[in-house]
Amino acid sequence: MSEATLKKPHHHGNLREALVLAGLQLLEEGGPEALTLRRCAALAGVSHAAPAHHFDGLPGLRKAIADEGFRRFRNYMVDAEVLGEQTDRGRLKSITRGYLNFARDNRALFLLIFGYDLTGSRDSHADAGHFAYDPLRRCCAPFVPKGVAPEVIEAQVWSLAHGFASLYLAGRFWSSASDGLFDAVMTLLDGVGATAGVGTAGLGTAGLGKGGETA
Amino acid sequence: MSEATLKKPHHHGNLREALVLAGLQLLEEGGPEALTLRRCAALAGVSHAAPAHHFDGLPGLRKAIADEGFRRFRNYMVDAEVLGEQTDRGRLKSITRGYLNFARDNRALFLLIFGYDLTGSRDSHADAGHFAYDPLRRCCAPFVPKGVAPEVIEAQVWSLAHGFASLYLAGRFWSSASDGLFDAVMTLLDGVGATAGVGTAGLGTAGLGKGGETA
DNA sequence: TGGGCAACTTGACACTGTAAAGATCAACTC
DNA sequence: GAGTTGATCTTTACAGTGTCAAGTTGCCCA
Known part of the structure; x- marks a missing residue:
């Protein structure tokens, strides 16, 4: 019974x-x-x-696993955010730290999550990823200058964190003690939203490609 | 005959x-x-x-293909460098443009190249990758401040370019017209080597982990 | 009670990487 | 020149993979 x-x-x-x-x-x-x-x-x-x-089929199983993976991924970032320094920039850096930590602790899952090509697919998978990036988006918000699309700032932070994590997983950062290197690389974020070029390169919302420029 | x-x-x-x-x-x-x-x-x-x-075996074939891939990858970057604006910053941006173009034009090959985990392996594959990153290293050199390890600046540029390319290939940048977004993201490099944080975060060569800090 | 139906099982097939053993052929030695 | 050696490639076989079609089981509801 x-x-x-x-x-x-x-x-x-x-x-x-x-x-x-x-x-x-x-x-x-x-x-x-x-x-x-x-x-x-x-x-x-x-x-x-x-x-x-x-x-x-296998793709379906992988997608289901990736959905759960995104959930855990998000938790990693949120946990890091809560534990870190409670300033705008502190939260931003904590999020990227959580990004790296997840990749390090869940190597295969991280690779699986980003192993998809979801160009042109608007399924639940994209939603899971969207949901997972919510905290990152939130932490980027304070750094979005007037007249600049939030997606630009988000893509900057996101690319830097994702690139470092990916290259780290691929073993392209020499030795194992990459913590110092990670912090050093992330100092690039000290200029996010305030870099001289951001205002000058002509990137409004049009920079997203939503506008006319189809080239 | x-x-x-x-x-x-x-x-x-x-x-x-x-x-x-x-x-x-x-x-x-x-x-x-x-x-x-x-x-x-x-x-x-x-x-x-x-x-x-x-x-x-298959891993050996993949490695051989990756070696050739790295050669072509390097050519992409060098070609972009030569064709672009001939200033320090122009060359730097051109290199990253070449990085993205290679990923876009050789999607599967790009994924294959970085699909390895060569942590702890010091074989010819690592050499091929090392060789391929030579132009990028060279273009980063003018932006390395006094007292900062070159690897830090290289890792910043490298991570940003690689992250954007990877996320682009994964289809995580919404629509197809991401050229404008790419340029916007790369404005972050306008602060490379001169960002306020670089001098303040205590990153000398020790930041690489080659020093004492084993934590 | 019995039908319907979703949740599984069974069996088969084509394809994969890998290993062992055999065939072929160039080059070298005596 | 005859014999040998060794690399190159073929043949054969095997275990593991995803996928499909058909069958079985057992729950649920009328």
Whole structure:
């Protein structure tokens, strides 16, 4: 009578969630290559074809895992923001620190999350990413100068943090002690929103390409 | 008698190079997933097991392709540098433009190149990447303040360019017309080497982690 | 009670990388 | 020149992968 599955009922209950958790475990233990429909199924104790039924193939499973990954990603950033220095610039730097920490602690998941090409797709995946970047967007807001599209400032911070995290994961920053390097690189953000060029390069909202310039 | 292979000699000649070219073609036509040992073999007109003999497996083939990719990557940057405005800052921006252009024109190859984790490996692959980043390093040199390690400035430029390119490839920059956004983001570089924070955050060569700070 | 239906299982197929063993051919040695 | 050696490539086989089609199970509701 207890809700425990004494005899492994044919209907798993919430196999969907179990498969996502199994996938996350596989990623953590064996890297990106280890994520496999059949291995997920085995880890969840179901037949090899069960995952495909729930997620409509491997891409679907990866997307479901990425959605959960974005959730955790967001938590990393928010946690870092709350713990760090409570100034506008302090929050901005804390967010980028959380960005790097997530990438470092969840290497395979980070790579999975950004391994998609969602150009032209307006599905729930894009929404998950959008949701995850909410804190970053919020922390960028105080640095948006008059007449400049917020997306420009966000893209600056985002690119810098993402680039550093990606190159770090690829092992392109020499030795392991990159904490000092990270802080040094992020000093570039001290000029964000106040750099001389921001006002002069003719970037209003038109800079986003929403305007006429189709070239 | 002509050097043409009228009867397909058993010894291909330079199968190694042919396989790398086949791999590049597959990447271009079918994306990262299309790169396969067996497909490379078929495209080069040899048996399916031939590539493994030359490259010691798929990772070896990917590495060989990445080496060639880095060569082309470097050319992109150098070409952009030569064509652009001939000032220190002009060259710096041109390099980053070349960076993005390469990523855009060689999506799968770009992803392949940076898809490795070469932490702890000091093989020829690291050398290829090192070689490719030579122009970028050179263009950063004029912006390195006294007492700051060159690697810090390089990592700033590198991270910003790489982050933007990666996020662009992932389709995270909304619409297609991101040229304006790119220029806007790169205005952050107008403060490189001269940002207020660079002098104040205590980053000498110690910032690289080569010094004592092991935390 | 029985039908409907979603949740799985079973079996098969094409494709993948890898390994072992055999064939072919150029070059070198005696 | 005959024999040997070794690299290059082929053939064969195997385990693992995603995907599809068909079958089975068991819950739910009329």
